Amino acid sequence: MDWFSEHPEVRTIRVAAADLNGVARGKRVPARFAKALLSEGTRFPYSVLNMDIWGEDIEDSPLVFESGDPDALLMPTERGFMPMPWLDAPSALLPLWMFHPDGRPYEGDPRQALARVVARYQAAGLTPVVATEMEFFVIDDSGKTLRVPPSPRSGKRRTGAETLSLRALDAFDKFFTRLYDACEAMDIPADTAISEAALGQFEINMMHQPDPLKAADDAWLFKMLTKGIARQFGFAASFMAKPYEVWSGSGLHMHFSVLDASGRNVFDDGTDRGSDVMHHAVAGLLRAMPGSTLIFAPHENSYDRLVPNAHAPTGIGWAYENRTAAIRIPASGNRSRRIEHRVAGGDVNPYLMIAAILGAALNGIEDGIDPPPAFKGNAYDQNLEQLPGTWADAIEAFVRCDQIPRIFPQHLIDNFVMTKRQELRYMAELSDEETVELYLDLV
Missing domain, CATH: 3.10.20.70 (Glutamine synthetase, N-terminal domain)
Structure with a gap:
C-alpha cells in the first residue's frame, strides 16, 4: 500500500x-x-x-x-x-x-502461456534476454481519409516520410516528451526513438532485459500508453499492421540472446558465426515459422503488411546483418551475439509473440537441429519457402504445426483457433473503411 x-x-x-x-x-x-x-x-x-x-x-x-x-x-x-x-x-x-x-x-491466459515457456528455460538453466522494437503511426483520423496529424509544435503537416529524421521527431517533440515521461513513471524502459520509413511512422526501442514476462508487460503497456497519450494531443497512435495501402506497415521486432547459469551468452562462440546453440535456435524458429505466423499476423489487416518489397519478410530464411530476412543476426560484439525476429506486426499480442519465438528457439536447441545456410542478398529474390499468404492459410498452418503444442497448452490453442475462425467469418462482412476503423485503435 x-x-x-x-x-x-x-x-x-x-x-x-x-x-x-x-x-x-x-x-x-x-x-x-x-x-x-x-x-x-x-x-x-x-x-x-x-x-x-x-x-x-x-x-x-x-x-x-x-x-x-x-x-x-x-x-x-x-x-x-x-x-x-x-x-x-x-x-x-x-x-x-x-x-x-x-x-x-x-492455461488460456496468454501471460500464463509465456510464463510456461520461461519455466522451460529455467528448468534448462537458461535465461532469455529480450528486447522489442515498437513501430507505430501517428494519424489524424478525424476525417474520412487518414492522414498525418499537424505537428503540435508548428501546426503544419509533414508531406513525406523522413527516415531517421530529427526534423520529423522534433515536429512531435511535445508528444514524445510526454510519452517518455509517462514511460518513466510506469517503469517502461523506453530507449531510442526514430522516425521510420512511412509518413507519420515512428519506432521506440525497449532496453534488453533478462525477464521475458516484464518485456511482454512493457510492450503491452506501451501500446496502451502511447494510444492514450496521442489522444491527449488530438490524434491517434496506431499499431495496426498497415493503416495505409501506399506505405509500409508497422512491425514489432524482437531481439533476444540466452544466458547460461553463469551469465554467459550461449549464442557467443567468440566468432562472427555464432555458436552451434544459436544455429539450433535459428533452425527451431524457421521450422515453427509457418505454423506460428498466425501469432505474428493475427488479424486480416496483418497480411497487407506481409508483401514483397515492403520492408516486411515474406520468405522463411535467415541471414547475417540483413533486414530483408525473417531472422536476422545483427552485427554486434561477440558477447552481445543475438537473434532478431522480424516477422511480427505491431498488432500482435506481445505475450503470445514472445512465447512463440522463445518456445520455437528452445525446441530447436533441445532437438539440436541445424538451419539451412544463411542466404546473402535480397530475401525477396531468394528461392525461399513462403509464409502463409492469407489469414485463412495461417489459421490452418497453425492447426497443423507439430511445434505449436510444444509451445502452447492445448486449451489456449483451441481457444485461439476458435477466435480466429470466428473473426475470419465476420470480417468478410466489413468494408475496407470499416476494417481500418475497427483495428486503428484496438490492436
Whole structure:
C-alpha cells in the first residue's frame, strides 16, 4: 500500500488482463479497495480472455453456456500499481493474470502461456534476454481519409516520410516528451526513438532485459500508453499492421540472446558465426515459422503488411546483418551475439509473440537441429519457402504445426483457433473503411 501513500490523489483503479488479442479486459474499482485487490484479487469469467476482436463471446466455446460461464480468479502480476498518465483524473492501473479458484494457472491466459515457456528455460538453466522494437503511426483520423496529424509544435503537416529524421521527431517533440515521461513513471524502459520509413511512422526501442514476462508487460503497456497519450494531443497512435495501402506497415521486432547459469551468452562462440546453440535456435524458429505466423499476423489487416518489397519478410530464411530476412543476426560484439525476429506486426499480442519465438528457439536447441545456410542478398529474390499468404492459410498452418503444442497448452490453442475462425467469418462482412476503423485503435 506504500504506492497509495505516495499517490494520495488517486481515487480510482483499473484492474486489467490481456485477452488473446492483447486487448485489455477489466474493471474500474474505487481506490479504497486497493488492499483487498492485492491480497484477494478479483474475479472475471474465464470467457473474458477469449473474446473476439469485437468483444463478443466465441460461439460454441465451452467457456460460455456449456459450463455456465463461470468465474476465474484474477491476481496481481509482479508489476503492482502504476499511474495511468493518459487519463485526466489521477488513476492507478493494476495488471492481472488469471488463475483457477484453487490457485492453478489458467492455461488460456496468454501471460500464463509465456510464463510456461520461461519455466522451460529455467528448468534448462537458461535465461532469455529480450528486447522489442515498437513501430507505430501517428494519424489524424478525424476525417474520412487518414492522414498525418499537424505537428503540435508548428501546426503544419509533414508531406513525406523522413527516415531517421530529427526534423520529423522534433515536429512531435511535445508528444514524445510526454510519452517518455509517462514511460518513466510506469517503469517502461523506453530507449531510442526514430522516425521510420512511412509518413507519420515512428519506432521506440525497449532496453534488453533478462525477464521475458516484464518485456511482454512493457510492450503491452506501451501500446496502451502511447494510444492514450496521442489522444491527449488530438490524434491517434496506431499499431495496426498497415493503416495505409501506399506505405509500409508497422512491425514489432524482437531481439533476444540466452544466458547460461553463469551469465554467459550461449549464442557467443567468440566468432562472427555464432555458436552451434544459436544455429539450433535459428533452425527451431524457421521450422515453427509457418505454423506460428498466425501469432505474428493475427488479424486480416496483418497480411497487407506481409508483401514483397515492403520492408516486411515474406520468405522463411535467415541471414547475417540483413533486414530483408525473417531472422536476422545483427552485427554486434561477440558477447552481445543475438537473434532478431522480424516477422511480427505491431498488432500482435506481445505475450503470445514472445512465447512463440522463445518456445520455437528452445525446441530447436533441445532437438539440436541445424538451419539451412544463411542466404546473402535480397530475401525477396531468394528461392525461399513462403509464409502463409492469407489469414485463412495461417489459421490452418497453425492447426497443423507439430511445434505449436510444444509451445502452447492445448486449451489456449483451441481457444485461439476458435477466435480466429470466428473473426475470419465476420470480417468478410466489413468494408475496407470499416476494417481500418475497427483495428486503428484496438490492436
